[in-house]
Amino acid sequence: MLQEENGHGIASQHKVTLSRGFVPAPAMVSTSAIRSQSSALPTSSPVQPSTRKGSEKATKEMPDMMKLQDQQQNKTKEQMGNELKENQDYVENSGEDKNSLLESFEILESRILRIENRQALEDTRKPADDARMDTYTDPTASTITAKDEVVTDVSSVDKYDKEKDSEQKEGEGEDSTEADSEDDTVVVSVPAEAATTNGLNASNGAEPLDVRVDDVAEKEKDEGCEKMTALQAAKPPPEQQKLKDIPMRDYQMELAIPALEGRNTIICAPNGSGKTRVAIKITRDHLDDATGIEGACVGARRRVVFLVNKVPLVEQQHNAFREYLSPKYDILPLSGETNAVLPVGETLPDYDVIILTAQVLENALRDELITLDTFSMLIFDECHHCQKNDPYNAIMTRYIKQKVEKSGTRLPQIIGLTASLGVGKAKSQKDAVEHILKACANLDAEWISQVMEHKYELQIYNEKPVEEVKAVSGRIKDPFADMINMIMEDIEKTLAMEASKHLTPEELKPPRQREKQAYEQWVVALARKSATLPDNVISRTIHAATTHLRKYTDALAINAHARTKDALQYLDKFVTGLQNEGFDDTDEDLVKHFIEARGKLQEYAADPKYSNPKLDQLKYLILKAYAEKPDSRCLLFCKTRALTIALLTWMQEDPALCKLNPGRLVGAGASGGMTKNQQVELLDLFTTGGRKIVISTSVAEEGIDIAKCNIVIRYDYVGNEIGHVQTRGRGRAEGSKSVLIAGREGGNVLKEKLNTIRERLMETAMLHVWNMQRDKHDDFKKEVQRLQDESKKERDLAKALKTLERKTKKICGKGMKLLCVKCKEFACNVSDFRKIKENHQVVVDKSFSQRIIIKPHPPKRIDDWEMDGKVYCKNCRQDWGIQMVYRKASFHTLKIESFVLEKPDGTRLTCRKWKKAPFDVKDITPDDISGMLETPEEDSEEEEMLYY
Template sequence: MNESLFPEKLACMKHPLIKPDTVEQRLYQLNLAGKALEGSSLVVLPTGLGKTIIALFVIASRLQRFGGKVLILSPTKPLVEQHTAFFKKVMTLPEEEVLAFTGSVAPAERERLWAQGKLIVSTPQVIENDLLTKRISLEDVSHITFDEAHRAVGNYAYTFIAEKYFESAKNPHVLGITASPGSSDEKISEVCQALHVENVAVKTERDRDVLPYVQEKEIEWFQVQLPAEMAEIRSYLEKIFDDRLGTIRDLGFSAGSGKYVSKKDLLLLQKQLQGEIRMGGDPKIFTAMSVVAEMMKVNHAVEMVETQGLETLRKYLEKLDAEASSSSATKAAKRLMDDLYMRKALYRVKECDVEHPKLELARKIVSEQLEGSPDSRVIVFTNYRDTAEIVVNALSGIPGVVPIRFVGQGSRYKDKGLTQKQQGEILDKFRAGEYNVLVATSVAEEGLDIPSTDLVLFYEPIPSEIRSIQRKGRTGRQHKGRVIVLVTKNTRDEAYYWSSKNKEKKMLNSMHGLEAVLGPTGSKKGSKLSDFESRAVISDIGGKKIEGEEKERARHENRDLTIDPTDTAVDLDCDRVSKESKEEENEEEKERQKTLIDFETLSGKESAYKTKVPGMESSEIEPGTVPLRIVIDHRETKSGVAKTLDRLGMGLSFAALEIGDYVVSDRLAVERKRTDDFASSLIDGKRNLFAQLSDLARVYEKPVLIIEGGDLFTSRQLNPNAIYGSLISIAIDFRISILYSRDEEETAAILKILAKREQTENKRDVNPHGKKSASTLAEQQEYLISSISNIGPKAARNLLLHFGSVEAFMKADLAELKKVKLIGPKTAARIREILESPYKG
């Protein structure tokens, strides 16, 4: 290696927009920034090696060359605040031009600040909402950085923002940065397609130009033996599982092809059964669905006892027991908790006080780390909140150890989450040393800037390569770090460990393959390498294996590793059910997904990035026509329906609707229900579905219910007759039209057709009812009259202008009413009927 390439102290970057002596010049960062400037790019770089610095170089270059604004998107508020502080510190821009946008900034204030901002750091949901509501435009944005770019899949806000950006910007340019884009070609390709990536650049810790900046990271795995008491409880659960598996086979179905039946196998079987229900509805299919629901719960219970311990298992089983005893319990829940072996397992869990050996090992490892280095910081990762609490309690009694639990915002069963303010305070105290052990769930995986973390302890392995890489990246940033993984012998811990390692290796191979296809092929128009002072050398790849891994891999190579990448069970107290798991379940249905081969011809083909909506030929609006409008409840912005409507060229307005989710005319409003939400509302009195639909039918002449999804009869294992009875009641008793859609895109297509029918063919105005939003007296008078069916805003104004007051309108007879423009004989008769008819309650 040429040592002169890496002097002991490199010079700092010199650029008009970067403050002098604030950013060290590293050749590999310059190399990656140069590649990124040759076109919209995805940069893959291990955590702690300066992905934000690369973004800084690209941003400075784009601002200097094209002006306008730049946008940096990060998935969480803490990351937004972290990035904002960094860019204020190192850039020469006035502080008032470097802004942070999160949900805590009022929409009207964001609109005002957008006009003055030059560099805006934001959560993607905020920008998505502001684009939908037309508060901002991306026309003058000359660059967007997508932090944690692996999130740009499915319905995540990144995909919509990128689409709108390339539609409207004068000089669009994108940089996606991530340490872990995913192991499969399909997922990596989906990220690239969503962000309109032209180039891919990859660096690893083993590359020659990166190696001098990499701190040694020692990775170890410690094994423990499952105690006999826990093995006994596991045997009871396995007997239940095997019995249900036999039932499934007796019904003519199969789960998995190997010795072990994983959660992925159960999910595939569930998907198969759902498809067969749609085709026919044989009673044995419903029985099989109910049995599969039991198996998934038992499967999770086995995971609890193997990988977490009896306290976590006890909480889970008590939750299942409470569920089975409730009035809304499913047959599956009752049958499971009535099983003799389940009662035995529950009894043994309650009387047994043996703790999982991982707990004592965790105490020993953390204690030794802090004894040897009292200024150390330690992060312990657990998959479940209950386990995090148990670990904190176990560590609290050790002298010199000051642990704190760090979880997400969402509240769970008997467990309230942390607000973002509380999360920020905990991290500040952790950095300052008030706490020296952070016991965290998945919320701490991405982006935490804690340079002094010396040890990362995995309480259990995780099969997701993305999350594994993110966790390991919390250490070894500025000095040597350790990663320790705790593994229970002969359990799914071992399968998860090797699954994750195999996927990491596969991801690296896929990324280099994609880099070969999409890497820069020479100087392109728009390249601006001259903005920087030097270029990096070509890298090579080498590496070493963890001692003893080959032997263990050989021992496990025949074990079933077809595990769901984010294997979590149904109805768990898990901190996050990763989006990746649902994406993997639905992979076969993703018709628009591309493979690496498809990317060979993507460059320059805009049509490759267009999203087609079923039933819609084009989203273009014909010249001279008034665009169709829909008023949407503001809570629906979280769904993909609003984004698809925007793509279809619809005029969208957002409001706090008390009745209905979508209003397409003065007489037609739509309530949208996902199949799981619809089924849950039938057994959960708090959801009050029929009260919602009653209001919809009372206020709107043409009420519509859209049921979205393909698992109406399987999402909650309800008796089919209960669902049929509810549908019949909605259609006949409430006189509500019921429409069905497969997904959010099809729902949007239906809404557009409804709007076209009402607004273009029937000339109806859009007029939401059920909420007094008027502020002036005139508006309140108009609203009062327009709330009568068949009277739109124009007709209401005509009536008030003709009669002069609401009271005079109320007293007008049939003949007088018919004299008013837009009021025909039928409408006049309807008005008099409403005003004169006795109220019957």
């Protein structure tokens, strides 16, 4: 039982009982050694026979050994390692039975590794208050103390540090030891804290449990070749493993049947129909049926991976699986942030179900920390992402390659979940069918499961939200936008004069509508061309002008969708930032336009007659909905992070809307992003009503399951047909509404109509594919195979081209260097770069630190590296990238778009992405890492690279 008192949890105790009379030796003893006869080892061996008589005899014959046992109470992991080495030396010089001793020493070494794993795992979870523990020991055995620990191997017991007195440290438990003279056993008390570590829910009322080594051995024998893992050993007995029934409707069982039969299956059903519950049912049946006769991984231990594409979904799906699979099965939630401190290769095989982001699994497969045949089932949530360069597709590419090249290899069963497979760029039913079959090929699926027989029941329980489109005209008069357009026109004229000698009139001619995407594309293209000019002064002028134009474009967008006040604040922040750092004569001339106009702009921002009609419509809809149903939950989608800030500020300053306690949800990117914990906390508040409205970017478009969410508003937010289905599906409550508020001038009303047409095209194509797989399944499989073969040819061609390109890059990159895109100062040579795990290009030149300044950034761990600073040009304060810590060494990983590449002949070019860089980057070596750990004496006096 987990009781709470003054906020502190007190965990109940669960006992794990070992074999009678077992006496721990300096090295730990394996299960097989415990089961062996007492005569198996000489009495002079450090590993004694497992009887009380033998233990007493050993005590008399080896007083030094017993003394050593008494001293082991305060051993640390380091001391255990030293003992391991000493015992290994003893074995080499001993004439005793070395095999038995070596087995014990190997288990001691394994024990050290498990302690490291456990510590790493505990670091990823919310710290719990220490539990009071009682430890019972055999009178002849050394004292064993367990605190906040799951027993990692019932076949081995060693000593732990005694707990400090509770008066010395608040919240720590006390240890007590007593002799059990009637039952010669060693018992280790284990707290039932987390279902994810020992399979017990501390709040479920489970009684203490005893697991004997003999029972474990019997279970190992029954289960076959695999030995018991640490988590299996700590599981409750079968009579205490009763699981909560999974309530399944008929249409949900219809969706599950193909997968339950062992087929690779795509499950396609509307949002809110219970696809996650179907996945849990499939998972539980798969784990229960360890001796399945059909499907993948026959005869193997069952391990299921549930893959998600966004970090906030890890915790949500973990909670859903835990409800129906604990305490019988062990479940681990894992994302890039928690993976940073876990040894993936050693951790994942210990769990029955792992909920993780796809990139974590792809990284582990890429680094050969784990293999696909470790698992018996892979479930892809939102599986329509399995295409092109998505991590889902990278995993499945490995799967299909292994299936073809290693015929007969044991592979996991594949399950995909989605509400919509989409139609891609299809303009006809034939093309739409091809797109859906391509999705089957990517997931190696032999069946698409849809609700056909129980459609009526689905309609009853899965009511489609009511959809509305509110087309709103913009402001009748907008003097703020008129004045911003005048400023932008003046800057364009300056550009035309300054750059006329280097660029053509066509290149300098801007699009007429500055609020359209075409204008932003023109600005970006102009900035890239100017970066390559040999005249640094003109290049700097154009760079500054295009930077200002982009900010004014952003301000126009904010003004169009939010308040004029918010757009003015955005420009104020930009100008203030320029003045604080990196402000030169060129920027000063450009800023004058804004300074001169600011007074008028402020007047327009304060005048209520220039309020935004779209905001008025949004406020009306929100207040109306909450007047009708005060306990409503509203998700408000918008395009950009800047707009989420503007809308949140507007709501917080509005007397009526602020009562809803609005919140903001965005992704985990570096610029204004949110951590996983912040995202989870916000969604918890949204669920419980702490925040009744959340403003979000596309991060909440898929997978977020808020049962009470009944209002979805898309604020000039229109994607493709999949996004149309997904955003609408966030409304889960009865009587839900999905509303699009769109400006008449933006074209989003027309896009919405096209998405509705494409959704109908998709439904028709899905029905065609379903009939095809039912009536002509062989033809269906042949088409899937054809598309897989075509994909393989494309991959092989891409690989050959990449190899050729790499050879070319090695030649082209010789002597090339990087210059700051803004001030053209030298940054580094391309030969100074190294690549870490395909994703991070870092500088290994120690002198590079003299050309940068570092600004602090909250530490953020991703996989096995940590971001701890932002890197800027020392000369002009241009953002160059981030500082990362990898294997205890600091590296600077740069954004290539922040630089100009200069060849030995002086010609210059730009590059927007590292994969398009015209030079090859070598993989990092241990020497590179050690070199960055060393600090040359001449660097010791460098005081300019300070954190500020």
